[in-house]
Amino acid sequence: MDLNIYQFEAEMNRGFLQILVLAALEKKMYGYMMVKTFGKMGYSVEENTLYPLLRRLEKYGLIKSEWDVSEGRPKKFYIITETGKTTRRALLNKWDTQTRILTSLTKEIQS
Amino acid sequence: MNKYLTDYLEQIDHYLSVQEGKNEILDEIKSHILEKAEDETGEASESSIKDTISKYGSPQKVAEKYMDDVQIISPTFKKYLWRYTGLLFSVHCLLILSSLLFFGDMYLFPFFYIPDMGIIQALNYIPMAFVYDIGLVGMLLYFITQRKKTFSCPGQKLDLKRRGDLRNLLKILRHFLWF
Numbered sequence: 001m002d003l004n005i006y007q008f009e010a011e012m013n014r015g016f017l018q019i020l021v022l023a024a025l026e027k028k029m030y031g032y033m034m035v036k037t038f039g040k041m042g043y044s045v046e047e048n049t050l051y052p053l054l055r056r057l058e059k060y061g062l063i064k065s066e067w068d069v070s071e072g073r074p075k076k077f078y079i080i081t082e083t084g085k086t087t088r089r090a091l092l093n094k095w096d097t098q099t100r101i102l103t104s105l106t107k108e109i110q111s
Numbered sequence: 112m113n114k115y116l117t118d119y120l121e122q123i124d125h126y127l128s129v130q131e132g133k134n135e136i137l138d139e140i141k142s143h144i145l146e147k148a149e150d151e152t153g154e155a156s157e158s159s160i161k162d163t164i165s166k167y168g169s170p171q172k173v174a175e176k177y178m179d180d181v182q183i184i185s186p187t188f189k190k191y192l193w194r195y196t197g198l199l200f201s202v203h204c205l206l207i208l209s210s211l212l213f214f215g216d217m218y219l220f221p222f223f224y225i226p227d228m229g230i231i232q233a234l235n236y237i238p239m240a241f242v243y244d245i246g247l248v249g250m251l252l253y254f255i256t257q258r259k260k261t262f263s264c265p266g267q268k269l270d271l272k273r274r275g276d277l278r279n280l281l282k283i284l285r286h287f288l289w290f
Contacts, residue, residue, distance in 0.1 A: 031139065032146050047147075048168045051139060052176040055132070073146060076139050 017045065017053060019095060022088040025063055025080040054078055062087055113160045116144060119170060126174035128181075136177060140167070184249065185256040192248055199244040207233050207240070 020043070024034055031051055038045050057063045062084035068075050080088065120137050127133055144167060148159040167173065184192065203225075206217040210225045211233055217225040228236065 032143050032150075036150075046168075047143060047166075048173045048176055051136070051143070052179065055136070055177065056180070073142055074138065075142055075146075076135070 013049075017049070018057070019088070019091050021050075021053060021057065022062065022080060022084055022091065025078055025084070028077045028079045030068075030075040030077050057084070113155070113157060115157065115161050115164060116141065119144075119164050119167075122170035123173050126171050127177060128174075129177055140173070143167075182256055184252045188252045188256065192245070192252060195248040195251075196241075196245045199248060200241055203240040203244060204237065207236060 020038065021034065024037065029037070031047070031054065035045050035047055035050060054063065054065075058065055058078070060083075061081060063078045064081050065076050065078045068077050120141060123140065124133065124137060127136065129136070144160060144163050145155050148155040148163040151163070152159040203223060206223055206225045210217045210227060211230065214227055216227050217223070225236075
């Protein structure tokens with residue numbers, strides 16, 4: 001089977017981007033703002049992946065949105081909800097556990 | 112609005128099949144493209160918009176990403192699509208054969224009706240029968256998938272390579288023909 005690193009990376013990124021968005025939306029942000037913020041941190045996001053994800057998270061009630069039309073161009077701002085915060089806490093705990101497991105395993109490989 | 116952007120959004124609109132919020136999706140993409148084009152080159156010119164659109168992805172791919180969780184037929188039913196189609200098609204073929212041998216109409220209400228026909232007509236009829244059968248099974252599995260309930264398909268343990276199972280299947284087909 002012809003598999004390459006990008007396929008695995010895409011699968012990994014799907015979960016990571018979810019947590020990243022929930023973490024970033026502690027304050028109000030819009031899509032392009034997130035793309036730029038994550039980019040500055042060294043994480044490049046595919047724009048056409050981010051917006052469907054935001055829509056999905058909103059559908060599940062983890063984030064909410066509103067259009068800001070005060071400036072020239074309308075922008076859709078997102079912010080985390082209380083349900084989102086609870087979910088984020090649970091996901092971050094899982095993430096910590098997974099990182100701990102992976103770190104201990106990779107230490108064994110390296111030693 | 113820029114012609115490229117209008118065309119691009121129209122194409123996404125064409126492929127996008129969502130229950131609600133379609134205009135909002137398109138507005139958000141438009142806002143993103145215009146802002147990015149302006150941000151990167153200082154103005155949302157025709158060439159910068161064109162460049163930003165090319166990086167955003169093909170309209171079909173963009174629309175697909177919004178429909179990731181939409182299934183037409185559940186992947187778990189994939190093998191049943193072929194299994195049930197095969198079963199129906201066998202019944203269909205046997206009915207065609209019987210119609211040829213006994214020179215009469217054959218039918219299994221409400222799904223099958225084979226008129227009395229000659230060999231040439233029957234040969235033409237066989238591919239159509241297959242299309243009909245796969246369509247019928249596909250439609251059934253589509254409705255089951257859309258109900259979003261767990262469903263266990265009959266014949267899960269049927270293994271045609273096992274002699275006993277094949278004999279049972281032939282018995283079922285014989286009953287159908289007798290009817």
